Structure formats: structure tokens, C-alpha cells
Amino acid sequence: MTLSLRAAALAAALMLAAALPAQQDAAAVFAEANQLFREGNELLAVDPEGAATRYRGAALRYETLTDDHGIVNSKLHYNLANAHFRLDDVGRSVLNYRKALRLDPLDRNARRNLEYARSVRQDRFEESGGSAVLSTLLFWHLDVSLPVRLRVFAGFWVLFWAGLLLRLLGRPWVPGEVTVAAGLVAALLLSSVCFDAWQAGASAHGVIVAPQTVARQGDGHSYEPAFEEPLHAGSEFRLVEERPGWYRVELPDGRLCWLPAADAELVL
Numbered sequence: 001m002t003l004s005l006r007a008a009a010l011a012a013a014l015m016l017a018a019a020l021p022a023q024q025d026a027a028a029v030f031a032e033a034n035q036l037f038r039e040g041n042e043l044l045a046v047d048p049e050g051a052a053t054r055y056r057g058a059a060l061r062y063e064t065l066t067d068d069h070g071i072v073n074s075k076l077h078y079n080l081a082n083a084h085f086r087l088d089d090v091g092r093s094v095l096n097y098r099k100a101l102r103l104d105p106l107d108r109n110a111r112r113n114l115e116y117a118r119s120v121r122q123d124r125f126e127e128s129g130g131s132a133v134l135s136t137l138l139f140w141h142l143d144v145s146l147p148v149r150l151r152v153f154a155g156f157w158v159l160f161w162a163g164l165l166l167r168l169l170g171r172p173w174v175p176g177e178v179t180v181a182a183g184l185v186a187a188l189l190l191s192s193v194c195f196d197a198w199q200a201g202a203s204a205h206g207v208i209v210a211p212q213t214v215a216r217q218g219d220g221h222s223y224e225p226a227f228e229e230p231l232h233a234g235s236e237f238r239l240v241e242e243r244p245g246w247y248r249v250e251l252p253d254g255r256l257c258w259l260p261a262a263d264a265e266l267v268l
Contacts (some may be wrong), residue, residue, distance in 0.1 A: 091233030
């Protein structure tokens with residue numbers, strides 16, 4: 001082995017040796033956070049304050065893993081969301097459930113918990129007339145979860161190719177209309193899944209994490225409020241524009257406003 005190869009091997013060994021303690025520390029922190037969360041669940045009925053202390057400890061340790069260790073995975077954000085939800089922090093629970101789903105769109109537990117967290121937040125947004133009609137026509141895309149759409153797509157995809165193959169083999173008893181219909185349904189579902197993937201990457205979304213915030217007509221506290229009532233934790237938005245300290249956002253009902261960046265976090 002040449003001197004340069006020996007030096008490279010030694011450097012790689014030293015880097016690996018340095019990385020191992022960090023990984024072990026992260027695993028220990030994760031295990032400790034999980035233990036605190038379980039203890040909180042056990043105390044919740046008999047000692048709510050003690051349970052809250054443990055949930056806060058769990059959340060702090062999960063956040064140490066995301067912020068200090070730079071660990072990003074769906075399970076970590078799912079656990080962090082659960083801890084925040086137990087602490088009645090709807091904003092950060094919605095935020096982290098969405099982060100978990102961004103990393104693992106097929107996580108049914110995260111999707112179910114997200115819908116429940118959304119159901120207890122304070123703000124309600126009414127869709128405009130056009131959006132309501134579109135939601136009715138595209139209910140299968142908007143209301144049916146991604147895992148279900150993927151499973152149904154797989155079924156119709158197999159049905160399409162099976163029907164096509166049988167007809168090519170001279171089996172006239174397989175109706176051509178069924179094969180064509182299966183192909184069309186599979187194509188629609190595939191388009192729906194691809195659109196979700198494109199939308200997730202095309203624009204940033206976010207969640208209000210402050211207990212409440214005043215939406216403004218411009219990017220400064222000197223601007224008039226955009227609405228009569230403040231917005232509250234857990235409300236979601238699509239990011240339209242970003243300026244120092246401020247986000248211009250579109251709310252679910254289509255209204256536009258400016259929010260202090262300190263009161264919201266993006267789903268990245």
C-alpha cells in the first residue's frame with residue numbers, strides 16, 4: 001500500500017470512529033425521548049402536570065435530534081408531532097405531521113393523526129364557490145388518501161394489462177370496454193399521484209405555530225390588519241413570497257395576506 005493510500009485509509013478510519021459516538025448519542029437521545037413520552041402517557045390520567053413535564057422533555061429531545069444532530073426522518077417528526085399534540089400545541093403538531101408525511105406519504109398513522117389535529121384547531125376556512133365545485137368533482141383526488149389511491153391504481157393497472165394480454169392471445173370473451181375503462185381509471189389515478197408529487201415540490205407550504213397572529217396587508221407591523229380576527233395555531237397556508245421577516249401567503253380559502261415569519265414555520 002502506498003503512502004497516499006495509507007493516509008486516505010487512516011483518514012477514513014478516523015472519520016468513521018468520530019461518527020460512531022455521534023450516532024450512539026443520537027440513538028440514546030431518541031430512546032430517552034421515547035421513554036419520556038411513554039411515561040407521560042402513563043401519568044396523563046393521574047398526574048397531568050407530571051405528564052406534561054415528560055412530554056416537554058420528550059419534545060426537547062426530539063428537537064435536539066432534528067436541530068443539533070440534523071436527523072431528518074418521518075418517524076422522528078411523527079413522534080415530535082405526538083408530543084406537541086399532547087402539550088396542546090396544535091400548530092407544531094400539524095407542522096410535524098406534515099413533515100412526516102412529506103418524508104413518507106404512505107404513513108397512515110401520520111395521516112390519521114394529522115386529520116385529527118386539523119379537526120381541533122380554531123380557524124375554519126370556507127372554500128369559494130369555484131373551489132367548492134372543484135372539490136366536489138375531484139373528491140376522489142382531494143378526499144381519498146394517497147395510499148388508497150396507489151392501491152386502487154395498482155389494481156386497475158393490473159386489470160388493464162391482464163385484459164389487454166388476454167385479448168392479444170385471442171380471448172374475445174374479455175370485453176374491450178372493460179380493458180379500456182381500466183386503463184382510463186389507472187391513468188387518472190396515476191395523474192392524481194403525480195400531481196401530488198409535483199405540487200409538493202413546486203411550492204412551499206407552512207403552518208402557523210404561534211398561538212395567534214395578526215395577518216397584515218403588507219410586510220410590516222405598520223400595515224393594517226388584513227382581517228378582523230387574528231389567525232391561530234395550526235392554520236395552514238401556501239407560501240407566495242418571502243421577504244425579510246415576513247411571508248406573503250395564500251390561505252385555504254384563497255385569501256392573501258402577510259404573516260410575521262416568526263409566527264409560522266415552513267414544511268420543508
